[in-house]
Amino acid sequence: MSRVALVTGGSRGIGAAISTALKDAGYTVAATYAGNDEKAAAFTAETGIKTYKWDVGSYEDCAAGIAKVEADLGPVEVLVNNAGITRDAPFHKMSPTQWKEVMDTNLSGVFNMTHPIWPGMRERKFGRIVTISSINGQKGQFAQVNYAAAKAGDIGFTKALAQEGARAGITVNVVAPGYINTEMMATIPEKVMDQIVAGIPVGRLGEAAEIARTVVFLASDDAGFITGSTISANGGQYML
Numbered sequence: 001m002s003r004v005a006l007v008t009g010g011s012r013g014i015g016a017a018i019s020t021a022l023k024d025a026g027y028t029v030a031a032t033y034a035g036n037d038e039k040a041a042a043f044t045a046e047t048g049i050k051t052y053k054w055d056v057g058s059y060e061d062c063a064a065g066i067a068k069v070e071a072d073l074g075p076v077e078v079l080v081n082n083a084g085i086t087r088d089a090p091f092h093k094m095s096p097t098q099w100k101e102v103m104d105t106n107l108s109g110v111f112n113m114t115h116p117i118w119p120g121m122r123e124r125k126f127g128r129i130v131t132i133s134s135i136n137g138q139k140g141q142f143a144q145v146n147y148a149a150a151k152a153g154d155i156g157f158t159k160a161l162a163q164e165g166a167r168a169g170i171t172v173n174v175v176a177p178g179y180i181n182t183e184m185m186a187t188i189p190e191k192v193m194d195q196i197v198a199g200i201p202v203g204r205l206g207e208a209a210e211i212a213r214t215v216v217f218l219a220s221d222d223a224g225f226i227t228g229s230t231i232s233a234n235g236g237q238y239m240l
């Protein structure tokens with residue numbers, strides 16, 4: 001029987017590429033989405049991947065949603081915490097709402113999704129948790145105090161939880177993408193975008209499929225000795 005993989009924000013952008021790459025690798029995949037019913041329905045029609053709607057910022061909704069996925073498909077053995085939003089503004093203009101929305105989705109969402117799934121992974125002595133952080137959680141970014149704090153938090157979360165999962169056969173890792181060719185880039189002014197691309201040594205944006213292949217590797221049995229790691233995929237823009 002194929003393993004069940006759950007991808008948050010899995011019907012668009014990087015998440016859609018991860019969902020389809022996992023399906024192509026033989027997993028039974030479920031994808032969550034927060035708002036865009038039309039895009040999710042089109043994604044299911046195109047790929048055959050089931051989509052489920054809930055807000056990862058709500059612990060109760062995550063617990064109920066995960067229970068539904070597990071009733072439909074079986075226990076979740078691979079969790080990809082991909083759902084993420086931006087609410088960019090220079091700090092002096094950043095509102096408490098912009099701070100809270102980003103923290104709720106990008107950091108608390110990772111707790112809310114992982115916590116209900118964790119006991120089952122411990123019992124079964126197998127699990128793969130992959131969280132999508134960002135280059136901007138590693139280096140900081142003008143106008144992203146909220147986003148950088150949440151994405152750096154995801155890395156700390158991962159390093160701590162990896163220690164707890166190690167003896168139970170559960171690996172916990174981060175992929176930290178650089179600037180990837182998705183709809184999220186549309187919020188960046190063109191002039192700023194030109195400067196960003198000029199600062200990427202490979203001379204281009206990344207492709208969502210390149211992030212997806214990294215996730216598929218971390219989910220595989222071959223990656224069993226990799227845990228607590230952050231794998232950067234950023235075209236050389238920031239080297240740790």
Ligand code: CAA
Nearest residue numbers: 086088089090093134135136142143178179187188189192
């Ligand atoms: N470094 C230094 N200064 C910068 C800057 C930077 N990176 N970006 C903008 N500025 C400066 C501008 O030059 C301008 O300065 P002046 O006032 O002296 O002209 C000032 O900041 C802009 O101030 P505004 O009050 O006009 O800013 P605004 O309220 O209109 O906000 C912005 C504009 C939100 C900063 C906009 O420029 C923007 O979106 N920038 C891109 C931020 C970014 O890179 N976000 C990453 C999104 S991609 C992502 O998040 C995915 C991922 O994981 C990689």
